[in-house]
Amino acid sequence: MSPTTVVTGLGVAAPNGLGTEEYWKATLAGQSGLGRITRFDASQYPSTVAGEVPGFVAEEHIPSRLMPQTDHMTRLALAAAEWAIKDAAVVPDQLPEYGMGVVTAASGGAVEFGQRELQNLWSQGKEYVSAYQSFAWFYAVNTGQISIRHKMRGPSGVLLTEQAGGIDSLGHARRHIRKGVPLVVSGGVDAAVCPWGWVPQIASGLLSTEPDPTRAFLPFSAEASGYVPGEGGAILVVEDADSARTRGAAQIYGEIAGYAATLDPAPGSGRPPGLRRAAENALADAGLTPADIDVVFADAAGTPALDRAEAQAIEGVFGARAVPVTAPKSMTGRLLAGGSALDVATALLALRDGVIPPTAPVTAAAPEYSIDLVTEARDAQLRTALVLTRGHGGFNAALVVRRSA
Amino acid sequence: MRRVVITGLGVVAPGGVGVKNYWELLTAGRSATRTISFFDASPFRSQVAAECDFDPKAAGLSPQEIRRLDRAAQFAVVSTREAVADSGLDLSALDPGRVGTSLGSAVGCTTSLEREYVVVSDGGRKWNVDHEYAVPELYRHFVPSSMAAEVGFAAGAEGPAAVVSTGCTSGLDSLGHAVELIREGTADVMIAGATEAPISPITSACFDAIHATTPRNDDPEHACRPFDRTRSGLVLGEGAAILVLEELEAARARGAHIYAEIAGFAARCNAYHMTGLKPDGREMSQAIDAALDEARLDPTSIDYINAHGSGTKMNDRHETGAFKKSLGAHAYETPVSSIKSMIGHSLGAIGSLEIAACALAMEHGVLPPTANLHEPDPELDLDYIPLVAREKQTDTVLSVGSGFGGFQSAMVLARPERSLS
Amino acid sequence: MPITTEVTLADLTRMLRESAGEEEGVDLDGDVIDTPFIDLGYDSLALLQVIGQIQREYGLVIPDDAVVDAETPRALLALINTAS
Structure with a gap:
């Protein structure tokens, strides 16, 4: 019998709240963190709305020595990791030296740092490129810096599946736990709100061009017109349940009970997309049936075609309007590698408090979707949640969390 | 427990597709390093690299694939097709949901990204880069996960897929990840390996800035000198290796040719420094011990070590220390070599290229040498197979890697027919 | 470009702060001229970064080995102020 994997700590940095409880309060109240971009002058671009993390003063969280060698993304990740570890009341010295690992997701790397160094190189010359560039921009930077900061020497990793990365990282963390690692710090935090992070997303053709922040990202609604990117995400402390109880963990938010990932078939093959299969495989992995699931956290891509595909997948698994569906990322934007990690954290908070957060400011699902979309916070007895995610280019993943008995 | 074997290989490497x-290059002890031809490297401290002579059309890619894919993704797709053909596996006869993809890469589609950056920023002049000049492929290049999807599409795989990006251990870690997925029962077949095409101005600039690459530009073929007293840094490389991995019993049942079993794998972090290594090799030794433990093999069973051997002062000392710590006296009897002396350091790809070399070494009974090792460093006192390939039958081989971020990984290949203790 | 003004310890500590930050518990304004960089919390990357900044600000060429050879601020300043 393989060990049970539980989550014992959360650290959240989100556009509608810095810190877990700030975020959760805002989310339940339907307060959106989307607004006109302030991190750079976006007036020349067709898309001008983003979710920016408010009130983050890096110097308050990051040692001076790390400041010149870290991007905004890594600073947010280090802060979230520290909060998660503190929340879990982990005393690293009390765990085996190789008993703590770090697994995070990334999408496009630390892109603002990278843009600055590309500009230094191309406008001024190679003498102007930072000695820190070799690692500060790259995909593994958050895992590396968290590992060093907290002296975590166990099996670690970095997974890239775009938006699905947060869930894939947590699934991978569970793998490590099952192989005997007591604790893994996992999840994803991302930040690409800079011109060189913005233009590639414009090129994807999926960004909303609606300038009104209250109307720019309305997943599953009849007015859905694309997605709004955001920055931030969540870091979770994932543990072997026995080990967590033995060390007297502060709390157990819930169990990672099921996980699965799939790839869509090659374009043009005519075969069905893989999201439904991921959901079904995750349920099977958890030993649950669709009827056992109390709420679904949707991927909520925000374009009609992708929303339709997801609604069909959910209906295919559960039947029409058979389970509450929510997508509170409507208030944060899509956080790239941070998005699905934040969704898992949100699902755990929902289980804790017995309340489903809303898909605000969406007021109703488009009539064509046979889903019970939660648009106002809804009290409910929650034991289990299914979290769905899709990464650009064909990635799908699903994760089941369950309240610990 | 389900065991995992290598049944197919595909490679794009400096020296040939x-x-x-x-294998011809590696056994000839020939170095494929040369003066960088992809761009004018004359302003850089290091001006040499191991470049692939790669013609995507001749390699079988379609015009749309050539347009859509970054050079690293092109390497990966070409290698995937070779590996699948080599395996003899009829993928169309399998449940595609049971076939997964795991692709290592440290720097993703950096070549295409830099090329497009130069255009949208108008040569670095604009901070607010122009979206009107962005090509439709730009987002694919921005998120290198797209490369894993391309490999999956090329193989018809619909199981779990991901890019594993742990710096220069990506190529070992992506294989380790794939082994896990088969062992745990999530997949029966994995298309796994790694790719990298990092030879571009920004990569040269960032390695220049930390003096990681060699300044020895006057004699490119002899620029990379792992374990040599005169070594002066790494030489960038590029390439890809893709392996078909299968569950042992299924591979046997279909009569597959089996190169080797991936018997053990472990990854550790040194939690010490983003680029530096502790001289004593402690965490690498820990990874080696754990990989051997997983393989249920004794350190004395190791017949050959394929070293990280990047040719920096620090690395070669560090891993020699790790080998002695893990193998004890047996370290002095174990041949060790670094193929980076011939194909350079292709960052995230190199770990998979090295495992491919290890599988071929077991297959042919020949160990690739360390080229350019003329003046042994008195501090480094193991048998580093200088200059000339060596005939030796091997049943158990070890390959290791270190990566920025503090990653240290070790993988053990063995013959599946060995008796398990 | 010939150097006209000497780089002082104050210049160096300013650039160290900008290039590499300041280790907690270290007072760069104290008597640090003979304190090894390693004890000031600076590794070779920090030195490479600050040497890069010095080269750009002062138009100097500082030899590659400086990062290995100069173990203290005094030694690095001596190298800088004799560089061309």
Whole structure:
């Protein structure tokens, strides 16, 4: 019998709240963190709305020595990791030296740092490129810096599946736990709100061009017109349940009970997309049936075609309007590698408090979707949640969390 | 427990496309490093690299694939097709949901990204880069996960897929990840390996800035000198290796040719420094011990070590220390070599290229040498197979890697027919 | 470009702060001229970064080995102020 994997700590940095409880309060109240971009002058671009993390003063969280060698993304990740570890009341010295690992997701790397160094190189010359560039921009930077900061020497990793990365990282963390690692710090935090992070997303053709922040990202609604990117995400402390109880963990938010990932078939093959299969495989992995699931956290891509595909997948698994569906990322934007990690954290908070957060400011699902979309916070007895995610280019993943008995 | 074997290989490497060319280069002890031809490297401290002579059309890619894919993704797709053909596996007869993809890469589609950056920023002049000049492929290049999807599409795989990006251990870690997925029962077949095409101005600039790459530009073929007293840094490389991995019993049942079993794998972090290594090799030794433990093999069973051997002062000392710590006296009897002396350091790809070399070494009974090792460093006192390939039958081989971020990984290949203790 | 003004310890500590930050518990304004960089919390990357900044600001060429050879601020300043 393989060990049970539980989550014992959360650290959240989100556009509608810095810190877990700030975020959760805002989310339940339907307060959106989307607004006109302030991190750079976006007036020349067709898309001008983003979710920016408010009130983050890096110097308050990051040692001076790390400041010149870290991007905004890594600073947010280090802060979230520290909060998660503190929340879990982990005393690293009390765990085996190789008993703590770090697994995070990334999408496009630390892109603002990278843009600055590309500009230094191309406008001024190679003498102007930072000695820190070799690692500060790259995909593994958050895992590396968290590992060093907290002296975590166990099996670690970095997974890239775009938006699905947060869930894939947590699934991978569970793998490590099952192989005997007591604790893994996992999840994803991302930040690409800079011109060189913005233009590639414009090129994807999926960004909303609606300038009104209250109307720019309305997943599953009849007015859905694309997605709004955001920055931030969540870091979770994932543990072997026995080990967590033995060390007297502060709390157990819930169990990672099921996980699965799939790839869509090659374009043009005519075969069905893989999201439904991921959901079904995750349920099977958890030993649950669709009827056992109390709420679904949707991927909520925000374009009609992708929303339709997801609604069909959910209906295919559960039947029409058979389970509450929510997508509170409507208030944060899509956080790239941070998005699905934040969704898992949100699902755990929902289980804790017995309340489903809303898909605000969406007021109703488009009539064509046979889903019970939660648009106002809804009290409910929650034991289990299914979290769905899709990464650009064909990635799908699903994760089941369950309240610990 | 389900065991995992290698049944197919595909390679794009400096010196030639395909496994045959790769093995010829390695056994000839020939270095494929040369003065950088992809761009004017004259302003840089280091001006040499191991470049692939890769013609995507001749390698079988379609015009749309050539347009859509970054160079690293092109390497990966070409290698995937060779590996699948080599395995003899009829993928169309399998449940595609049971076939997964795991692709290592440290720097993703950096070549295409830099090329497009130069255009949208108008040569670095604009901070607010112009979206009107963005090509439709730009987002694919921005998120290198797209490369894993391309490999999956090329193989018809619909199981779990991901890019594993742990710096220069990506190529070992992506294989380790794939082994896990088969062992745990999530997949029966994995298309796994790694790719990298990092030879571009920004990569040269960032390695220049930390003096990681060699300044020895006057004699490119002899620029990379792992374990040599005169070593002066790494030489960038590029390439890809893709392996078909299968569950042992299924591979046997279909009569597959089995190169080797991936018997053990472990990854550790040194939690010490983003680029530096502790001289004593402690965490690498820990990874080696754990990989051997997983393989249920004794350190004295190791017949050959394929070293990280990047040719920096620090690395070669560090891992020699790790080998002694893990193997004890047996370290002095174990041949060790670094193929980076010939194909350079292709960052995230190199770990998979090295495992491919290890599989071929077991297959042919020949160990690739460390080229350019003329003046042994008195501090480094193991048998580093200088200059000339060596005939030796091997049943158990070890390959290791270190990566920025503090990653240290070790993988053990063995013959599946060995008796398990 | 010939150097006209000497780089002082104050210049160096300013650039160290900008290039590499300041280790907690270290007072760069104290008597640090003979304190090894390693004890000031600076590794070779920090030195490479600050040497890069010095080269750009002062138009100097500082030899590659400086990062290995100069173990203290005094030694690095001596190298800088004799560089061309």
